[in-house]
Amino acid sequence: MSKTTIFEYKGNSETVTWDRRLCIHVGECGRAKGDLFVNGRDPWCNPDFADRADTKEVVARCPTGALAVHDANGLLVEDAPSENTVTVSNDGPLYVHGALEVDGAAEDMHSASRRVALCRCGASKNKPFCDNSHRDAGFQDAGAVGDRGLAKIEAGGPLQIKRIPDGPIEVSGNFSILAGSGRKAWSGRKAYLCRCGQSANKPFCDGAHKDAGFKAD
Numbered sequence: 001m002s003k004t005t006i007f008e009y010k011g012n013s014e015t016v017t018w019d020r021r022l023c024i025h026v027g028e029c030g031r032a033k034g035d036l037f038v039n040g041r042d043p044w045c046n047p048d049f050a051d052r053a054d055t056k057e058v059v060a061r062c063p064t065g066a067l068a069v070h071d072a073n074g075l076l077v078e079d080a081p082s083e084n085t086v087t088v089s090n091d092g093p094l095y096v097h098g099a100l101e102v103d104g105a106a107e108d109m110h111s112a113s114r115r116v117a118l119c120r121c122g123a124s125k126n127k128p129f130c131d132n133s134h135r136d137a138g139f140q141d142a143g144a145v146g147d148r149g150l151a152k153i154e155a156g157g158p159l160q161i162k163r164i165p166d167g168p169i170e171v172s173g174n175f176s177i178l179a180g181s182g183r184k185a186w187s188g189r190k191a192y193l194c195r196c197g198q199s200a201n202k203p204f205c206d207g208a209h210k211d212a213g214f215k216a217d
Contacts, residue, residue: 006108011047014055014077015070018045019109023066024093024117024132032058052077063087063095064130065111076110084159084175086193088143088203093117093130094193098159098175104128104217118161118169122197127216128163134197141202143180149188166215168192168205177203 009016016036029037035049036058047055047069056077059067069077084098096116104127105112117130121139124131159173170192177186192205196214199206 009043009045009047013072014047014052015074016045016047016055016059017068017070017110019066019068019111021066021106021126022064022109022112022116022129024064024130026063028061028063029058029067032061034058059111060115062111063097063115064117065109065113065115068111070110076113078111078114080114080156083155084157084173085178086171086175086203087178088120088141088145088180090142090180091140092120092134094120094169094203096159096161096171098173099157101158101160102128103160103162116161118193118195120193120195120197120203122195122212122214122216128161128169128195137197139197141180143203145177145179145183145185145203146201147186147204149177149186149191151187153187153189163217164192165217167196167209169195 005021007018030039037045055069059069071077080099087095089095100113102112102116118128119130121134121137123133123137153174157174159175162170164170172190176184179185193203194205196209196212198208198212
């Protein structure tokens with residue numbers, strides 16, 4: 001018998017789903033004010049205890065795409081943002097937010113078209129996604145970004161995330177990189193981002209994966 005990966009919380013007009021494959025327990029849902037998510041309650045999530053606007057806003061806080069909200073017709077209730085961003089978190093993953101096309105995302109990872117947390121330590125067992133392995137691996141990088149990229153880019157549009165076998169992540173489209181401090185540090189249309197954890201120019205790849213013997217699809 002297969003292990004359930006997606007859990008549904010049905011309300012009168014909307015359904016919230018939680019995907020265990022993507023969740024790294026950031027806690028944006030459980031700490032949100034209101035009664036949409038209540039830790040220890042059964043069910044933990046009840047869409048009827050919040051209005052539609054609040055449900056949409058709180059679900060969209062989830063930086064991994066583990067949470068999604070669907071209307072009565074089963075359609076995803078989340079617009080693509082006006083700007084694509086990659087946030088280099090302190091000692092953690094790359095949080096990507098945008099109109100995403102993610103290589104390696106399953107078809108039923110609905111919110112992975114908007115939000116994902118990508119491994120950058122090299123240790124995740126769920127690549128290209130983060131699974132919190134950076135904690136046990138002792139990965140350390142505060143998310144400083146030295147390069148500036150282009151002075152100006154167009155906003156929005158599709159953002160393609162492609163895995164280079166045994167190498168970095170190729171990100172193509174209009175996007176900005178936010179440093180761990182929250183500073184908008186870099187803007188451009190293509191970058192190769194480290195996912196082996198060994199680059200001396202994080203978050204960018206510098207070829208260190210070759211000497212490190214990094215292996216990943």
